[in-house]
Amino acid sequence: MRKAFSETLTRLAAADPRIAFVTGDLGFQVFDEFENSFPGRYINAGVAEAQMIYTAAGMASEGWKTVAYSIASFATARPFEQIRYCVAYPNLPVILVGAGRGYLYSTSGVSHHAADDLALMSALPNMTVVAPGDPCEIEQLLPQLFALNGPAYCTVGRFGEPSYLAEEPAVLGKARLLRKGEKVAIIGTGEIANEILKAYDVLTAEGITPFVYQMHTVKPLDTATLGELSQKVETLIVVEEHVPYGGMWSAVADWGVREGLPCRLLRLGPPDSFALGNLKQNELRKRWKFDATAIADACRTAWRR
């Protein structure tokens, strides 16, 4: 996904001379082509996330369309007030890009975990929050984020995730149907979609066919699709690699309470806890029961209810 991001950004910047890129000293060799192609429009602010945001915001206030890039935890929690005060409040066209959200850098420790980024960014007025799940999705969504001409947070996964097939293209603000189904729907955001699809493959072999939706846009939440879906299924399962407060689960549950949800709502995801032990990402997902096996188990139980 990171390669797709870099290539898409470079392509968009070639077409739009107002696009500039600011990094917080991260992305070794990832943005070489951008840097070489657009000198002056590639800026390394150094290990200075506040300054990264200032540079992006100050330039945006002068008519530039800027991208600020760092590891997700350092892109969001570290300069949160700069984002709030200098980007969201003045409503400036800055796309904040957080690499490796969730527990992608799980073995690096809590410093590198970003399981609260969606909550932090969703709390900000004017902010659009997007977590693509595969290279194609980021390629499709990035130009739509530039077209917003306002503040956005977008996550980028690692190198080399598989691209998945989907029933429809990725449209900003709209839930994306990955697999048609019945009775049960599994919805996720970000690259947990890949884990959900693994579970889906296991389930279909058993004759269990749930809907799978990728909610790449966390904010604004596509409540229209959720509303229709909740009429069609008995159980909605939200899978998230995010703390239980303020992420996709929170958003869906909040909407469900307001609307009077006609179906059951389940959550699979980490508890309200720091992820200690420096486990590998798949081990962590297993321990906290939101890996493919746990997703398949939960779906199977819901299907047979």
Added chain:
Amino acid sequence: MYATALDERARTIRATTIQMAHDGREGHLNGALSCVELLLCLFDGWLRIPREQEKAPERDRFIFSKGHACASLYAVLAERGYFPVSWLDRYATDDSPLPSHPCIHALPLLDCSAGSLGHGLGMATGKAYGLRLDGNSSRTVALISDGECNEGSTWESATFAASHKLDNLLLIVDNNGVQSVGRSDDLMGGTSLEEKFTSFGWAARTVEGNTTAAVKMALSEVPFVKGKPSVIVAKTTAGAGVSFMQDQVLWHYRVPSDDDLQRALQELGATPLHKRSNP
């Protein structure tokens, strides 16, 4: 010492500022009064910000970062005709264009909102970088408080400005020595701001910030060194111009009473530009 027309105007701005603080029930007079000469000198033709065209691309950019101290900024902007003087009586009222901390949504002619300290220099660096990349020769000026030099982000920005050789950037530090609940010298270990900025790669100059001639002289020489950002460390007095307010931490917050107001106006010997008819 003879008083120039600018000094006369400074007294009127101070009287207006104290009147606004009184009418609007907002304190922060220390910082509002300490930067009066700085604002007057900047807006006395140095800053190229044409009235009615405050968003013209070729204008200079000005960021007033010490947002809490904005009463004197508003007074100077009104005096210079950027908005009607009658607006001043809406200072710190509901839905006002002149809230107690400047907001670009309330007063769009501003380049930046302010209130959270330590952001002004950073935003200025982004603007200065973006303008230069555009081939735009406009200058960007940030006026910050010495208290904002407590903020780590200020030094991230200082590093960035020097590394990118932003000589289209001018920083003015209103070094009035008094913060919210303490003195800046105590909080910064008595260290020199000029030395700090110099060691960060800036061209720095310390001037008497409540002396218009000294401020004008320094401004006339900006940029001090080609290829370096410039900083004027303006040695000022908190609550300057009113004997019973000067250099006291108390007047960071205190709202002037009726009696305080009358004493201050009498001592200044100046009439406010405007006062609330029905405070």
